[in-house]
Amino acid sequence: MPKTLPVEQYNTLIQSEERFRTLFAKSTDAVQLLDEAGHIIYSSDSVKNVLGYDPSEVLGLRPLDYAHPDDLPEFKRQYARLLKKEGVRIDVEYRVLHKNGSWVWLEATIVNHLQNPVINALVGNFRNITKRKEIERALAESEARLRFMAESMPQKIFTADAKGFINYFNPQWSEYTGIPIGKIRPETFGEILHPNDYEENIKTWNQSIATGDPFVYEHRFRAANGKYRWHLTRARPMRDAKGNIISWLGSSTDIDDIKQAQRRQQRLERQKAVLTEQRRQLVEINKAKDEFISLASHQLRTPATGVKQYLAMILEGYASVPVPDEIRSMIEIAYESNERQLKIVDDLLKVAYVDAGKIRLEEEKYDMVRLLKDVVREHDSVIRGRKQKVAWANKPSQGTVYIDVHLMRMVLENIIDNASKYSPEGKTITLDVEATKKHLIVSIKDEGVGIGEEDCKNLFKKFSRIDNPLSAIVGGTGLGLYWAKQVIELHKGKIAVKSEVGKGSTFTIKIPLAQQTTAKAAD
Ligand code: ADP
DSSP states (O other): OOOOOOHHHHHHHHHHHHHHHHHHHHOSSEEEEEOTTOOEEEEOTTHHHHHSOOHHHHTTOOGGGGBOTTTHHHHHHHHHHHTTSTTOEEEEEEEEEOTTSOEEEEEEEEEEETTOTTTOEEEEEEEEOHHHHHHHHHHHHHHHHHHHHHHHSSSEEEEEETTSOEEEEOHHHHHHHOOOGGGOOHHHHHHHBOHHHHHHHHHHHHHHHHHOOOEEEEEEEEOTTSOEEEEEEEEEEEEOTTSOEEEEEEEEEEOHHHHHHHHHHHHHHHHHHHHHHHHHHHHHHHHHHHHHHHHHHHHHHHHHHHHHHHHHHHHTTOSSSOOOHHHHHHHHHHHHHHHHHHHHHHHHHHHHHHHTTOOOOOOEEEEHHHHHHHHHHHTHHHHHHTTOEEEESSOOOOOEEEEOHHHHHHHHHHHHHHHHHTSOTTOEEEEEEEEOSSEEEEEEEOOSSOOOHHHHHHTTSTTOOOOOTTTTTSOOOSOHHHHHHHHHHHTTOEEEEEEETTTEEEEEEEEETTOOOOOOOOO
């Protein structure tokens, strides 16, 4: 008679088995027992949850036969390992067909208990991990997309973990630094950072890591050629749904060209400020000088004029006693010297006035040819005294212009006087007046000592006296042409010179034809 269990014990066993059955049935994992050949000999009800089949439908099947062809080789490899000995456990992820016809991912953990006298089977736990796999795939795709983006951007990109440890550099770093991709490590930053930027950089970075504030920093990185270039680096934290920082994404942009341009600009600004200040000082000095010249000239003029008057009176016989010839010639020399002195004072005064903007044109319609003829007539004795003559290149007709006759006369006097002064005896001064559509061009040509090319450039500047064979004999201040240029420009005209040493010079004045000029200097 078979031994029977006491009823109580029997009930307890039944209860316990029932509990496990229910537990497996409710489980989200399928628990299965397989024989040595891999056939399912037992399946928990929960296989329905995992693959949609009833346990009876899977009995006798081999999981191996239903794996996705792509996953089969690995599954088989693992399975062979599993069979080697008691206690071996394998973990495989593979795809298998669900009852509804779709592929689902399973995570199988199978343990070899073939030698276990109680179990005597392979014990498998199968879990549907399709959702997790999908998430993993989506994540991998998104990471690949991000990596592609990072690698195709011109900027240097890096990522760091929440603690600030850099864990990715895009290939642009290698390209820039010349350090091969695999060799770029977090310490690389230290190696390529300019020593002067290092300390502050680390401080700012640590501060951002500690506070979560974006990192923004300008620093120099060493390029493959050894030269440092300025970069602007920005890094922002990426946070999870709860707001915790999970990583940092940073980019470094080469701003060296901009920096250099900024520095050039700053340098220029500084130079400009210095120049402006120097100019202001110069203008002030110039003004003070002009005022001094003007004042001094006035002071000098009055006594010099007095001397001239008295010397003239003596020469004209106003003294009560006759002047012996010897004394007369001395007085004549004194008179000439005084004349020269007055000329210098007058030149200085004229320049002081023009520089101070005190010249006001009193314009009137006037015939330039007439004015020229007047000037020539007045200088006739001096010119003839030098055995020179004046000729006209063409028969002069008329050239009407709006001019300040008094000032223009002085300009012409100066040029004609120079033409005569700086020409040897017997030479000719040739005048010409020619009208173009809008201008009247007056030219005064001499056959004198001429002026070198370099000297021509400075001719119209203040105090420009040029060394020539006659300059020691003839007096002058080097102010006449400067003053003439200012006056011509007030008339909206131009003055120019063409000259050749030893052959002579031609001065030309170009004045707008009979058009009211508006140039008015302030009083
Ligand atoms: P000044 O004749 O009083 O020295 P100007 O300003 O009129 O001053 O002339 C400046 C200088 O230009 C003169 O010293 C002279 O050396 C040169 N110059 C002017 N006109 C002539 C000329 N026609 N031929 C040669 N040199 C000239």
